[in-house]
Amino acid sequence: MHSMKQRKRRQTATALLFILPFFILFTVFTVYPIIQGVWVSLNKWSMMGRQKYIGLENFEKLFSDSKFWASLRNTCFFVVVCAPLIVVIALALAILANRPVKYRKFLRVSYYLPGVLSVSVASFVSKYTFAPYRGFVNGVLKYFGLVTTTTEPLWFMSTRLSWVVIVIMTIWWTVGFPMLLYLAALQDISTEVMEAAAVDGATPGQQLFQITLPLLRPTIFLVTMLQIIACFKVFGQIRLITGGGPANTTRPLIQYIYEQAFDKNKLGYAAAMSYILFAILVVCTLVQLRLQKGDDGR
Numbered sequence: 275m276h277s278m279k280q281r282k283r284r285q286t287a288t289a290l291l292f293i294l295p296f297f298i299l300f301t302v303f304t305v306y307p308i309i310q311g312v313w314v315s316l317n318k319w320s321m322m323g324r325q326k327y328i329g330l331e332n333f334e335k336l337f338s339d340s341k342f343w344a345s346l347r348n349t350c351f352f353v354v355v356c357a358p359l360i361v362v363i364a365l366a367l368a369i370l371a372n373r374p375v376k377y378r379k380f381l382r383v384s385y386y387l388p389g390v391l392s393v394s395v396a397s398f399v400s401k402y403t404f405a406p407y408r409g410f411v412n413g414v415l416k417y418f419g420l421v422t423t424t425t426e427p428l429w430f431m432s433t434r435l436s437w438v439v440i441v442i443m444t445i446w447w448t449v450g451f452p453m454l455l456y457l458a459a460l461q462d463i464s465t466e467v468m469e470a471a472a473v474d475g476a477t478p479g480q481q482l483f484q485i486t487l488p489l490l491r492p493t494i495f496l497v498t499m500l501q502i503i504a505c506f507k508v509f510g511q512i513r514l515i516t517g518g519g520p521a522n523t524t525r526p527l528i529q530y531i532y533e534q535a536f537d538k539n540k541l542g543y544a545a546a547m548s549y550i551l552f553a554i555l556v557v558c559t560l561v562q563l564r565l566q567k568g569d570d571g572r
Contacts, residue, residue, distance in 0.1 A: 315545035322539070332546035342547060344522065345530040352526065353505040356441050360501050361494065364449050368456030369482075382457065386450035393447075397514035400443035404429040433523040436516050440524060443511055448504070452497045459493040460486070495566040502558055506551065527551055 315332055317325040336342050371381040388396065403410045406428050415421045429435045463486065471481050487494075509528040512518060518525030527547065535544035 317542045319541045320539040332543045345527040349527045357501040357505045364452035367453045372460045389450035393510035396447040397511045404439045499562045
């Protein structure tokens with residue numbers, strides 16, 4: 275009995291020793307910055323001088339900052355439009371790439387390949403693809419006679435067209451990873467189940483909606499949660515493609531936080547906005563987890 279207790283203590287000590295390096299790094303690079311960020315949000319600080327404690331004034335300022343609310347609306351618009359499209363398109367691509375055809379390896383690679391590009395390269399490609407007069411998209415439209423030189427769309431001069439470019443670029447660039455998640459889940463579905471359904475007379479549509487999609491429900495919830503979080507954090511591609519224009523109509527919240535922190539040196543105010551965004555992400559995640567739990571319990 276005594277030897278068993280000693281063995282358990284040694285195992286516990288060994289486990290703690292393995293966990294300790296991660297715990298130290300996690301505390302230094304994650305926990306401490308979060309705590310420090312909360313303190314910064316309660317201060318007026320321009321990085322060069324002393325911090326001046328002002329309490330909740332930075333948070334109170336948010337409610338009267340029209341630019342903050344405009345940036346938040348732009349971010350929410352992007353989330354509402356882009357996240358569902360990525361969830362659905364990734365699922366469709368995964369189903370296509372899971373078919374027993376000779377070129378399915380090519381399909382998987384081609385769907386995922388844009389995801390290996392950096393945001394700067396992907397944004398550069400997209401910006402020049404949609405460039406007026408000499409871009410690929412306008413060239414195709416003119417070739418088929420859909421537009422002329424005088425009527426071709428100026429993609430970055432219109433708010434609606436700018437959003438079209440940003441959404442298309444984001445889907446093309448990021449759809450590969452959720453496609454892989456769906457593909458892994460599809461390969462876990464037993465082929466015997468699908469063969470039995472086919473023998474019973476189930477059509478491909480019935481197999482998809484009554485067997486495949488119900489079995490993919492946990493993966494769909496996961497992909498949806500990840501995409502909502504990722505879309506709320508959109509920054510790089512918008513800054514590189516449109517710069518938040520025209521007239522700041524595509525500027526997301528993180529870009530506004532960046533401008534306040536590093537262009538205007540209002541680090542306390544930027545930190546306060548960051549924690550508002552963090553609170554929004556926490557609420558969205560909790561709601562999705564609650565919905566998933568309720569769905570699993572039925």
